[in-house]
Amino acid sequence: QTVVTQEPSLTVSPGGTVTLTCASSTGAVTSNYQPNWFQQKPGQAPRALIYSTTNKYSWTPARFSGSLLGGKAALTLSGVQPEDEADYYCLLYYGGNGVVFGGGTKLTVL
Amino acid sequence: QVRLQESGPGLVKSSETLSLTCTVSGDSISSYFWSWIRQPPGKGLEWIGYTFYSGSTNYNPSLNSRVTISVDTSKNQVSLRLNSVTAADTAIYYCARVGVDSNHLWFDPWGQGTLVTVSS
Numbered sequence: 001q002t003v004v005t006q007e008p009s010l011t012v013s014p015g016g017t018v019t020l021t022c023a024s025s026t027g028a029v030t031s032n033y034q035p036n037w038f039q040q041k042p043g044q045a046p047r048a049l050i051y052s053t054t055n056k057y058s059w060t061p062a063r064f065s066g067s068l069l070g071g072k073a074a075l076t077l078s079g080v081q082p083e084d085e086a087d088y089y090c091l092l093y094y095g096g097n098g099v100v101f102g103g104g105t106k107l108t109v110l
Numbered sequence: 111q112v113r114l115q116e117s118g119p120g121l122v123k124s125s126e127t128l129s130l131t132c133t134v135s136g137d138s139i140s141s142y143f144w145s146w147i148r149q150p151p152g153k154g155l156e157w158i159g160y161t162f163y164s165g166s167t168n169y170n171p172s173l174n175s176r177v178t179i180s181v182d183t184s185k186n187q188v189s190l191r192l193n194s195v196t197a198a199d200t201a202i203y204y205c206a207r208v209g210v211d212s213n214h215l216w217f218d219p220w221g222q223g224t225l226v227t228v229s230s
Contacts, residue, residue, distance in 0.1 A: 001172070034215035038155075045204060045223050046155065051216035089155050093215055098168045101147075101155040 002026055004092050006102035011110055012080045020105045021072040022090030028071035034093040035073035037066060040104075041086045049088075050075060077107075085109040112136040114205050114221035122199075124230045128192040132205030132221060139163050139181055143208035144188040145217065146179060148201040156201075160208055161188065195228045202226075 003025040012018040022035060029035060035053050038046040048057055050066035053073065063079045073090055090102040118130035132144065145160035159169035161179040169177050178191040188205055202223040209216045 036215070036217055038217075045220045047220070048216065048218040051218075052214040055214065055216075057218065091157075091217065096168070098159065098170060099157050101157055104154045 002094060002097065002100050004090065004100045004102040006088075006090060006105045008103065009106045009108065011108045012077070014080060014082060014109055016080050017076065017078045018080060018107065019069070020075045020077075020088055020090075020107070021069065022074070022092065022102050023072045024092055026094075029068060029073045029092065031068065032093075033073070035066065035068075036091040037064075037073075037075045038089045038091070039084075039086045040089065046089060080109055082109050112207065112219055114207065114219060116203060116205055116221045116224040118203075118224060118226070120225060121227050121229055122195055124196055124228055125194055128190070128195050128199060128226055128228075130190045130203055130205075130224065130226070132188040132190075134186045134188065134207075137207070139186045139188065140183055143210060144179075144181065145206045145208050146188075146190045147204045147206060147220075148199075149204070149223070150198075150201045158190065158192075158203075197228050197230065200226065200228045 005023045031053050037050040040046040054066045065076050067074045087104045089104045093099050113135045115133045122128045140163040143160045146158040159179050161167045176193045180189050202225050204223045206217045206220040
């Protein structure tokens with residue numbers, strides 16, 4: 001069974017920069033995996049942030065960016081704000097086998 | 111503005127069938143894929159499956175034998191059926207629109223989710 005791995009938790013100071021990663025048990029993540037990133041705050045539904053590796057939605061703050069880094073998908077937050085404290089999930093596409101979510105990263109802004 | 115609203119029983123007995131409906135407003139169901147995703151309390155997201163309006167489907171292999179996702183274009187609704195439920199199926203269930211083009215894949219928007227508890 002395919003496993004998608006994220007850091008369970010990360011801590012960042014306000015104004016700092018942090019990178020969350022998303023790895024696949026099948027090998028290096030490429031753009032073909034169509035990495036998507038979602039933010040979820042307590043009691044809320046997930047909100048889409050990034051699709052197809054680097055693409056932002058109209059509501060995605062400029063401080064969020066997606067990339068491929070060292071064989072993984074990555075989400076970088078530059079100039080972190082207190083309101084960025086949340087759970088972040090990545091999603092990878094495996095063709096006929098559908099999609100798999102990562103286990104999520106709990107981001108603490110402290 | 112596209113909106114998705116999940117509905118269905120909040121309590122299902124163990125071994126019975128969970129049935130949920132996602133009502134889509136603001137867009138035709140006949141243009142996208144539609145997905146169900148769930149989240150057990152305090153845990154991460156799990157993809158259940160998705161369907162195209164034509165009826166083609168793709169399910170999570172771990173749930174494949176128990177799940178059916180279907181569309182009703184006349185009602186602009188997407189349905190989920192999960193058979194033989196156990197306590198492990200207790201979760202918030204979300205529906206989401208899935209967009210696909212030659213180079214992109216996106217999951218947006220999502221419904222607000224509905225909590226289903228499986229009782230013994």
